[in-house]
Amino acid sequence: MGGEMKPVVIIGGGPAGIASAVHLARRGVETVLIERSARLSGRAASFLYAKMDEEIDYGQHVLMRCCTHSIDLLRLLGQGDSVSFQKSLRVPMRSETRTDEIASRPLPGALHLLPSLLTYRFLSFSERMNAVKAALSLLLRAPDDVSFDEWLRGQGQGKREIATLWEPISVATLNAHAGDASARAARVVFKRGFFKHHGADIGLFTRPLSHVFSSATSYLEGSGGTVLLEAPVSRIIVERGRAVGVETDNGDVIDAHAIISAVSSPNLVSILPPDVARDKYFSCLKGLNYAPIVNVHLWFDRSIMNEPFIIAVDSRIQAVFDVSATRRDTKRHHIVISQSAATDWIDAPINGIVDLSLAELGRLLPQARKAELIDSLVIKSRSATFVPSPGTDELRPEPTAPISDLFLAGDYTATGWPATIEGAVRSGINAVEALLSTTTR
Structure with a gap:
């Protein structure tokens, strides 16, 4: 040519x-x-x-270490240092009354998540065992013609297992609730990411x-x-x-x-x-079909998080990111609530979204109860990604x-x-x- x-x-x-x-x-x-x-x-x-003299992202994007083609592209562009990866997978899970994490341990293959699943505090012992069985089945096969929720129920998963384990990951990675995503789409995320050692290590962008x-x-x-x-x-x-x-x-x-x-x-x-x-x-x-994403940017007078991000459980919000900490910005205390598959939020009034976000943060993060809100900005993307x-x-x-x-x-x-x-x-x-x-x- x-x-x-x-x-x-x-x-x-x-x-x-x-x-x-x-x-x-x-x-x-x-x-x-x-x-x-x-x-x-x-x-x-x-x-x-x-207003805050800050370059902010329209949406909160995350890479996993299995995103090898993206990582290679960033390196070619001289942007290899624009993403900060965890040394090993650690996903803090938090509700009003409990905290836990989905974390990798030095075990081969998909077994690296087994200790986390067996001790997951949001589930009873029998529910944990059911979750492990479903995870093993997900490694083998999941069809495209049934929803992830339907497939999980067929594997003996109850409301609690789905709501506190499978649903948060489905929403965050597929921009779709478990009832809307195909079982095969969910399997791709788990097999290529979470079930591979270091495959799902989280990478956050350190610059706009x-x-x-x-x-x-x-x-x-x-x-x-x-x-x-x-x-x-x-x-x-x-x-x-x-x-x-x-x-x-x-x-x-x-x-x-x-x-x-x-x-x-x-x-x-x-x-x-x-x-x-x-x-x-x-x-x-x-x-x-396309699904919306809503990002709620909040600036406080102090730090309210001890982690770069958390996944909310039993909450009306989903994922919370400490943007200032990730960017090492000591002048601001900027967090983002990223709400995927946000059908219930996309047409809601801005003030209502901010009030709900502050109320949920107060439930999840004790530091947020004492913090003063300096500014807020809500960004709505009506057709963010296609629904799998x-x-x-x-x-x-x-x-x-x-x-x-x-x-x-x-x-x-x-x-x-x-x-x-x-x-x-x-x-x-x-x-x-x-x-x-x-x-x-």
Whole structure:
């Protein structure tokens, strides 16, 4: 792919598009990466909150050590130190009356979690034994056509085991309640992450996300590529069954040797020619449902946490992160409550969300009862990620589209991973491999 050949055009500058562009650049392929925003980063973005003079993330993103492709990409971008990983898995679990943790122990394979499960204080002894049996079954098989909740009940799991163990992990990793996620999607998280020694070690970003991913601009331009910012794409140009270019909102046309779409499925459908969008390959994307995430940013006059994060049990909030501690910011005391699958929160009034959050923090964290709230900010994302509901695997497309020279990337594609940064990065690499395989036949 050299000489007078036109560039590969990549639409969308989030992790999927960045991964595609970087992977192509390493193969010596000329690329044009087009992003509608002022910086590369996509949904993994941040912005300056002037009132507190702090760059804050739109959403709270976490990596696990099994996210190997994301880790490799960050290293290539010179951002390997932007994520701080635990030395070994430790997930603090906290309710109003109890504290415990899901922690790794020096045992082989999935057995590394066995001591935690056998002593988990939120369950009785018999419930713990039931949970261990279900975990062993989850290692073997879980279908895509039943919900995780239904599968768990079939394994003898009661309300208590589901509510205090399986549900918190399902919501945090899949942005879906156990009753909405497929059993297979949950199995992916547990088998590749939690059931592997060090697979689920938690990594938290130590700097704002836009700073992390926008570093791809200098990498790509230094490799001979082009990055176009603030350039929304209005349509993909298709001629005689082949994708030949894109047109931006301001009327600029960019000819392409091939196109990789790395935008969300609804955005992709909106920029395709109508007759192309009606093809079954694209029309089935309308069957993907999306779930909201709400992030509640709170600034206090003092520190209220002793951990970088906690998972709440028997609470109306889910996960709490100490952003200031992770970023080693001694000037502020900034925490974030991340509420996934937040259907009940997305249309709730802001004041009500803040009041509920403060009340729950007071129940969970004794230090919060004495702290004074300085400021708050609620960020709602109505369609944050697709829901990996039963049967969804059949709707997730492979990267090669039925239109010649058009390839798809995005966490909704058939990566075998849930809607995460890792799923997005893998999708970008999959799209490139599919593209290169067609040019070498």
